[in-house]
Amino acid sequence: MRFIQWATSPWGQSVPTHIAWGLIWVAVIAGLFFMIVHSLYLIVVKPPKRFAERAAETNAAGIPERVPRHTLAARLFHWIMAATMFTLLFTAFLPRVGIQFNWVLYHWIAGCVLTISILYHVVHASFFLDFWSIWPDKTDLRDAMNRVWRFFGKPAPPPRKFAKYPLENKLYHGAIMVTGLAVIVTGLFMMKRVQTGIFTRNPYLFSDMTWGLMYVLHGLAGVGLIALVMVHVYMGIRPEKLPITKSMIFGWMSRDFYLEEHDTGRWAVNAPDAKTKEGYAASDGD
Amino acid sequence: MAVIRDVMPAFDLLQPESAAEAQKLLEQNGEDAWVMAGGLDSFDWLKDRIKKPKVLVDLSGVEELKGIHATSDGLEIGAMTTLTEIANHPAIQKDYGVLSQAVELVASPQIRNQGTVGGNVSQDARCWYYRGGWPCYRAGGNICYADTPVGRNREHAIFGADRCVAVHPSDSAPALIALDAKFVIRTPKGERVVDAEDYFVGPELDITRLNILRPGDLLTAIRIPATWAGAKFYFEKVRDRNVWDFPLMNVASAMRLSGGTISDIRIAVNAAAPKPMRLKAVEDLVRGKPANAETGKMAGELAVKGAVPLQFNAYKIPLMRNLVKRAIGGVEAGPSGQPPQQAKGGLAPPLRDPGSQEAA
Numbered sequence: 295m296r297f298i299q300w301a302t303s304p305w306g307q308s309v310p311t312h313i314a315w316g317l318i319w320v321a322v323i324a325g326l327f328f329m330i331v332h333s334l335y336l337i338v339v340k341p342p343k344r345f346a347e348r349a350a351e352t353n354a355a356g357i358p359e360r361v362p363r364h365t366l367a368a369r370l371f372h373w374i375m376a377a378t379m380f381t382l383l384f385t386a387f388l389p390r391v392g393i394q395f396n397w398v399l400y401h402w403i404a405g406c407v408l409t410i411s412i413l414y415h416v417v418h419a420s421f422f423l424d425f426w427s428i429w430p431d432k433t434d435l436r437d438a439m440n441r442v443w444r445f446f447g448k449p450a451p452p453p454r455k456f457a458k459y460p461l462e463n464k465l466y467h468g469a470i471m472v473t474g475l476a477v478i479v480t481g482l483f484m485m486k487r488v489q490t491g492i493f494t495r496n497p498y499l500f501s502d503m504t505w506g507l508m509y510v511l512h513g514l515a516g517v518g519l520i521a522l523v524m525v526h527v528y529m530g531i532r533p534e535k536l537p538i539t540k541s542m543i544f545g546w547m548s549r550d551f552y553l554e555e556h557d558t559g560r561w562a563v564n565a566p567d568a569k570t571k572e573g574y575a576a577s578d579g580d
Numbered sequence: 581m582a583v584i585r586d587v588m589p590a591f592d593l594l595q596p597e598s599a600a601e602a603q604k605l606l607e608q609n610g611e612d613a614w615v616m617a618g619g620l621d622s623f624d625w626l627k628d629r630i631k632k633p634k635v636l637v638d639l640s641g642v643e644e645l646k647g648i649h650a651t652s653d654g655l656e657i658g659a660m661t662t663l664t665e666i667a668n669h670p671a672i673q674k675d676y677g678v679l680s681q682a683v684e685l686v687a688s689p690q691i692r693n694q695g696t697v698g699g700n701v702s703q704d705a706r707c708w709y710y711r712g713g714w715p716c717y718r719a720g721g722n723i724c725y726a727d728t729p730v731g732r733n734r735e736h737a738i739f740g741a742d743r744c745v746a747v748h749p750s751d752s753a754p755a756l757i758a759l760d761a762k763f764v765i766r767t768p769k770g771e772r773v774v775d776a777e778d779y780f781v782g783p784e785l786d787i788t789r790l791n792i793l794r795p796g797d798l799l800t801a802i803r804i805p806a807t808w809a810g811a812k813f814y815f816e817k818v819r820d821r822n823v824w825d826f827p828l829m830n831v832a833s834a835m836r837l838s839g840g841t842i843s844d845i846r847i848a849v850n851a852a853a854p855k856p857m858r859l860k861a862v863e864d865l866v867r868g869k870p871a872n873a874e875t876g877k878m879a880g881e882l883a884v885k886g887a888v889p890l891q892f893n894a895y896k897i898p899l900m901r902n903l904v905k906r907a908i909g910g911v912e913a914g915p916s917g918q919p920p921q922q923a924k925g926g927l928a929p930p931l932r933d934p935g936s937q938e939a940a
Contacts (some may be wrong), residue, residue, distance in 0.1 A: 301715030304725070311721045389786075396784040398742060487723065488743055489888075497723050509722045 298510055303502045310506035313513030315390045321517040325524030332528075341445075343554075345455045357553065360546040361563050363458070368423070371415050372542055378408040379523060382477070386516055402490055405481045412478060427458045429468075433560065434461040457560035462529075469522055476515035480508045588626040592635045599644055599800050602637055603766045607796035609635040615798065616640075617660055617699035620691055625704070630713040645698070645800055648672070654806040656764075659698025659799045663752070664689070666697055676804055678813035678832050682755035685817045688824040698799045701753050701763075701779065702791055705746035705854070706826055707736065717743045717787050726890070733890040735828060738897060740853035742784040745890060751817055753780065753856040754832035754848035759808050764801040765793065773803070777848070780855035790855065808834040808846070812871075814907040818899060827851040829896060831903040835871065842871050847907055849883070852900055859883055859904065866908055876909020 299312045335341075364372070381404035385397040419425055437453030438461055444450050459467075487497050487505075500508070530539045541547040552563065591614070596602040606613050614633035616622040617640075625631035639645060645660035648669050655671060663683040666672055673680045686692055686700060705711075705718060707726055715721030726733040727745045736745040753776070761776040779791050779799075793799060812835040819825040833847040845863050850856040862879045869875045880901035887897050 299720070301719075301721050304714050309715075311715055394781075394785045396742070398784065489741065495727070497728050502723075505722060 305502075307502065309502045310510045312509055313517065317513070317517045318387050318390060318520065321520040322524070325521040325528075328521070328525050329528045345452060357549050357558070357563055359549050361549055361552040362546050363541040364545050365423075366545065367418060369542055369545060371411055371418070374411045375408060375415070378404045378411065379519065382408065383516070383520060383523060387520065398488060402481075402485055402488065405478070405485075406492070408474075409478050409482065412474065424458075427561075428464055430461055430464045431457075433457070434464065437461070454560070455557035456555055457557060460555075466522070466526065470519075470526075473515040473518045473522060476511055477519065480512040480515070483508055484512060587629075588623075589629055589632040591626075591633050593638060594635055595638045595641050597641050597643075599642055599766055599798065602639055602642055603768075603796070603798045605635070605637050606798055607768045609637075610795040613637055613795065617702070618662070618695040620687075620695050621699060621703040624711065628711070628713065630711075651803065653803075654809065655804045657697055657802045657804065659801055660696045661698075663692040663695045663697060663700060666752075667692065675806075675809035676759055676813075678758055678815045678834060679752065679755045679804070681813070681815040682751045682817075682830070682832060685815075685830075686751045691824070697752055697802060701750050701756065701802075702793065702799060703749060705744075705790060706749045707744075707746035708732070710744075710746060717783070718746060720788065729891060731890075732892065734892040734895075735826070735851070736890055736893055737853050738884075738887040738889050738893060738900070739857060740782050740784075740855065741888065741890075742782060742787070742854075744783040744787050744854060746854060747851045748780060748790055748853070748855050749826045750850060750856065751827055751830055754830055754850040755815060756802060756804070757848035757856055757858050758813070758832040758834040758846045759804050760834075760846060762803040762805070763799060764803060766798045766800050767794075768796045776802075777856065777858045782854045808836075811836055816903055816906060816911075818903065829899050829903060831900075831907045833907040835908070837871055840870050840872075842866050842869055842875070842908070845908070847879075847904065849900060849903065852887075852896060861885075862904060862908075871908060871910070873905070873909040876905040876907070879908045880905035 296314050297317060298310045299314055300308055301311045303309045382401060385401040385404065389395070389397050419428070433454060434457075440450040440453045444452070483499070486493050486495060486499050489495055497505075499505075529535050537547050537551040552558075594605050596605055602615075606615060612634040614622065614626075614631065614636045616636055616638050619640075622636075626633075626636075639660055642660060645658040647658050647661060648665065648671070649656045649658075650671065655676070657666060663686050667680045667684040669680070683692065683697070683700070686695065707716075707718070709725035709731070710716050710718045713719070714725055715723070716726075717724050724744055725731055726736050727741065727743075733745060735747065737747045757776040759776075762773050763776060763779045765772045765774065774792065781789060781792055814833045814835070815830070817830040818828045820828065827850060829849060829851045831847065831849045833845060835842055836844040845866060846858070847862055848856050848858045859879075862883050865882055866875050866879050869878075880903075883904040884897050884901045887900070889897060
């Protein structure tokens with residue numbers, strides 16, 4: 295199977311034009327494969343939760359019943375991004391599987407909304423939230439190694455509980471960031487090739503080769519997002535993850551779930567406000 | 581760049597003898613099949629070695645797709661009926677003159693003898709970048725070579741462009757839309773009948789096709805209802821030379837008059853957009869108004885609302901305005917006092933309108 299479609303430019307140069315659209319199905323199959331393997335792993339292996347106990351967590355009197363996790367602004371960003379992402383994926387790939395509609399218009403409009411929301415998120419997360427809470431730290435990596443050793447039956451200390459975000463969340467965020475930035479940057483340039491009313495159309499901004507590579511990168515990131523979004527939705531609806539999903543809707547998670555999954559030292563939650571009975575997180579971000 | 585080599589790429593030639601057999605072959609071969617009617621579009625593609633189908637389904641032996649038959653509600657024209665036969669058919673000349681006028685202006689006599697109505701409405705875009713084998717949007721690439729600051733786009737679209745700016749080149753299509761024709765399509769799921777204007781698709785829906793035919797589909801006939809039989813018709817085609825040329829633009833209308841007032845009308849233009857345009861807003865505007873120059877002028881102004889010219893085709897805006905104006909208000913007499921011979925293949929002289937100096 296060829297992963298890239300090539301064409302001969304008017305100047306006789308062989309240039310890439312698109313990804314091979316069969317990669318859509320490769321991404322779908324990869325997403326389904328992950329879901330099946332992960333489900334089977336949880337059903338067959340039934341891995342126990344083995345976190346290291348910390349003395350501090352036994353003294354949790356100051357933890358509120360509802361532990362605030364996401365601000366309203368962060369939640370709004372998340373769901374706007376989700377809506378635009380689904381719009382982008384459906385408008386990009388449904389026409390490729392035979393469902394015809396005026397997709398370009400909706401696609402670039404959704405792309406603009408996503409771009410604006412991402413810009414907002416970058417500023418919001420950089421200056422108003424705990425920027426580093428979503429990036430893997432040394433503890434995450436050490437615990438990940440320990441988990442791997444223990445999976446293979448090797449002696450290793452039990453991992454610590456998570457900070458605000460489990461390592462998987464952080465890695466997923468990194469993957470989404472890379473693919474998202476790839477589609478956004480290439481997509482913004484590609485808007486110079488269609489009539490949008492925003493940019494003056496200039497299809498000769500780059501050489502045919504550069505344009506071709508840009509279309510290929512846009513396509514590869516796009517099909518990558520199919521698999522990533524499938525995995526994200528799957529994780530979001532898994533029973534053991536529902537408290538996290540609910541926190542993205544309501545903004546908080548229960549005290550029990552917080553104490554069970556999260557390290558109060560790595561993600562500190564202060565005592566509840568006397569009036570609202572709600573505490574606040576030391577960090578908040580997405 | 582396409583090179584004419586006069587040697588077509590190898591393919592399996594299939595020659596069915598019935599529409600059912602033809603459709604079955606198309607269904608079996610899917611995307612690999614190329615359906616050929618008169619061959620006038622097909623042989624360009626094949627001899628330029630740009631399209632390289634594995635299978636060619638030649639419809640020339642399917643007799644049931646040929647001929648013009650009276651029905652209880654008008655006429656049915658087989659998709660393989662030649663344009664000459666349509667142009668010369670007495671019933672069409674008498675009751676549906678707009679169609680005979682339209683097909684009589686297609687290309688040249690030799691081409692009309694070979695070309696079919698099914699092929700004429702289903703032919704591919706004539707944009708030379710696309711026909712030249714360049715990897716444009718319509719060819720599956722990621723650029724429109726015509727829609728660039730230096731692209732040659734004099735013949736291209738002023739409406740409906742969506743990445744691709746090629747126009748639909750058919751002369752018969754607007755006449756069939758004006759006559760409210762129905763296209764009969766044999767599909768793997770059975771027979772499907774669609775309105776003429778719904779047969780065509782623009783690039784916003786499918787940038788690689790000009791019509792709704794999918795692999796496995798076969799256009800079998802075109803039905804013309806009696807609704808517009810004997811109406812007042814108008815067809816005009818503007819082209820660079822008087823024979824053997826595609827339209828720069830054409831217009832077709834069918835009008836019912838009641839004491840000089842337009843009681844009902846259908847009007848369509850082609851070569852203005854990637855698909856033939858039925859001008860519904862114009863129809864709504866002029867219905868109930870007198871069929872005169874003033875109404876025509878209003879209609880022409882409305883018709884070009886929203887037009888977006890490219891670098892070299894702004895002339896199409898006044899051209900379209902005047903074609904619509906003439907279709908509704910009538911053609912003013914020329915200097916000699918004689919009306920123009922648009923129905924005979926000639927270019928109508930420009931309407932003497934001081935505000936339309938750019939007119940064709």
